[in-house]
Amino acid sequence: MLARHIVPRGIWVFGSVYFLETLETCFTAANSINGLLNGALRGFCNFSESSELPEWIKNPKVEPFVDYMDDDFVLPANGVKKVDWIDNLEKFDHKTISRVSSSEDTDKIGSLLENLRDSPEDLWRALDNCGVKVSETLVNKVLRRYNDDWISALNFFRWASKQVGFVNSTETYDMMVDILGKMKQFDKMWDIVEEMRKIGGLISLSTVSKMMRRLSGAGKWKDTIDVFYGIESLGLRKDTSSMNVVLDTLCKERNVERARDLFLVLGREIPPNAHTFNVLIHGWCKAKRLEEAEWTMREMKGYGFNPCVISYTSLVEAYCSLHDFQNVEALLNEMEAKGCPPSVVTYTVVMHAFGKAKETQEALRIYERMKKSGCTPDALFYNSLIFILGKAGRLRDARTIFEEMPNNGITPSLTTYNTLISVICEHSQEEEALEVLREMKESSCKPDIRTYTPLLKMFCKKGRMKVLEYLLHDMIRKDISLDLGTFSLLVHGLCRASKLDGACLFFEEMVIRGLVPKYNTFRILREELDRMNMRKEKERIEQLMNRAESQKQLGRHMRLQIGSHTQAG
Structure with a gap:
């Protein structure tokens, strides 16, 4: 059995970016680029605090804000520019968060899905008469919006499937x-897969990977492995690529021992490749089983594959997670000595680890080493640097780095924006955070749930209802689904801000959507209501909590009944 103290997935605070597929893409791209970073970063890599550095960098402090006595958004003290797109907000009404009035087809459909959620026949009749023309783009937008509400998603998917002239694509089926x-509706998941199998040509390794990942994430290890053994019945081959998918799934779900045992069996019939061993090395490293990882690197050589930069970087990341920077340094030196120089991803991992350890100067030293090696920074490097500077209180430096990225040929990514917004919100720079969101709107970069989470948290804490409403409406317009975590954040935040009416409405919306609130969320809200004599x-x-629990129990009972009927048949 794996030890319980396994390393959390990835070292990235700003998003899960360190998966093997991403690594291989990054390494391929990085190897085709050479040169040095010009100008912009030089000023941030002096290893001692120079006399030129302003006082706010040496002794970072959060700038003071005026106190807010009502629900209106007020600019910070000494604000220099106005966020014009906040000005025309209407009075806050929590009940409108999922019912934004718009002529868009997705909003028409959304209103019907929510109002007729428990009556599929009435829903289908209403959809037939709503005047919406079905397309793949529309279906995918609706499924993305309701990716945490499987009942609404499935109802719409089934209706769309019956429309004349429309056929769901592979991507749409995979989303369903x-x-x-994700919602652990595995019987229904298998129904969709069986439908795909009968149609033919729809099931791919991507489909199988999604199935395995969700089964494995639910602790259904045997079912995960059974998917692989039955893969030929789904129209796919049992080969090295599909073997790597199941091994990678098990490793990512922190079950590397099962992955290793499975490899010992499958390896007799299916030839491994370098990626096979990198998957296992990464799995051992995530479990902090570094001796096994190093042994797998030796085994890799026995099969005729030399450890590559991906293999070494997995070890580097593992030692970074242990704050064993002595071994990290030794590995970097070994890589250079063996003609396998660290890539931008390797350097980013190390720099980020130093930043998380609050060793900012050491992090900047790694940047200097990378620059001297001729390795060019990429977007992930910039994301890490922005994060490090922001966490250290150097928000102006972080902002400067962000603004200089295009000058160095790097377009800020979704993670870049999310990282900058997150560190700005952490320091309660309200207007600046909204300004970055506005810039994001003007770029081609589409926000996701991680963009809005720190903003929602900050404005809940401040009790800024008008801005909170704007953000929630904006999320709905962009088809960003509010999940259990987002609802919980809103309820907790509004309780802390003594906005209990709003907290109650979000709690109710959560239950209406079929989500079961966590007991801690219920407890906090109930205690606050009791304290205020509401x-x-x-x-x-x-x-509402009793209703949610009853629905949960009913769902379990129905699944048990379905299972017993299946076994009896």
Whole structure:
């Protein structure tokens, strides 16, 4: 059995970016680029605090803000520019968060899905009469919006499938498989897969990967492996690529020992490749089993594959997670000595680890080493540098780095924007955070749930209702689904800000969507209502929690019944 103290997935605070597929893409791209970073970063890599550095860098402090006494958004003290797109907000109404009035087809459909959620026949009749023309783009937008509401997603998917002249694509089917797997509706997931199999030509390794990942994530290890053994019945080959998918799935879900045992069996019939061993090395490293990782590197050589930069970087990341920077340094030297120089990803991993350890100067020293090696920074490097500077309180430096990225041929990515917004929100720079969001809107970069989470948290904490409403409406317009975590954040934040009416409405919306609130969320809200003597609201919340728990129990009962009927048949 794996030890319980396994390393968390990835070292990235700003998103999961360190998966093997991403690594291989990054290494391929990085190897085709040479040169040095010009101008912009030089000023941030002096290893001692020079006399030229302003006082705010040496002794970072959060700039003071005026106190807010009402729900209106007020600019910070000494604000220099106005965020014009906030000005025309209407009065805050939580009940509108999922019902934004718009002529867009997705909003028409969304209103029907939510109002007729529990009556598929009525829903289908309403959809037939709503005047919406079905297209792959529309279906995918709706599924993305309701990726945390499997009932609404499946109802719409089934209706769309019956429309004359429309056929769901492989991508659409894969999205539905992933939604059902994510919500642990595995019987229904298999129904969709069987439908894909009968149609033919729809099931790919991507489909199988999604199935395995969701099964493995639910602890269904045997079912995960059974998918591989039955892969030929799905129209796919049992070969090195499919073997690597199942091994990678098990390793990512922290079950590297099962992956190793499976490899010992499959390896007798299916030849491994270098990626096979890199998957296992990465799995051992994530489990902090470094001796096994190094042994696998030796085994790799026995099969005729030399450890590559991916192999070494997995070890580097593992030692970084242990703050064993002595071994990290030794590995960097070994890589250079063996003609396998560290890539931009390797350097980024090390620099980020130093930053998380609050050793900012050491992080900047790694940048200097990378620059001297001729390795050019990429977007992930910049993301890490922005994160490090932001966490150290150097928000102006972080902003400067962000603005200089295009000058060095790097377009800020979604993760770049998310990282900058996150560190700005952490320091309560309200207007600056909204300004970055505005810039993001003007770029071709589309926000996701991680973009809005720190903003929602900050404005909940400040009780800034008008801005909070704007952000929630903006999320819905961009088909960003509010998940359980987002709802919980809103309820907790509004409780702390003593906005209990809003907290109650979000709690109710959560239950309406079929989500079961965590007990801690329920407890906090109930205690606040009790403290404020809001008895009627407290009773309503208790009723909603009972309803959610009853729905959960009913769902379990129905799944058990389906399972017993299947076995009996």
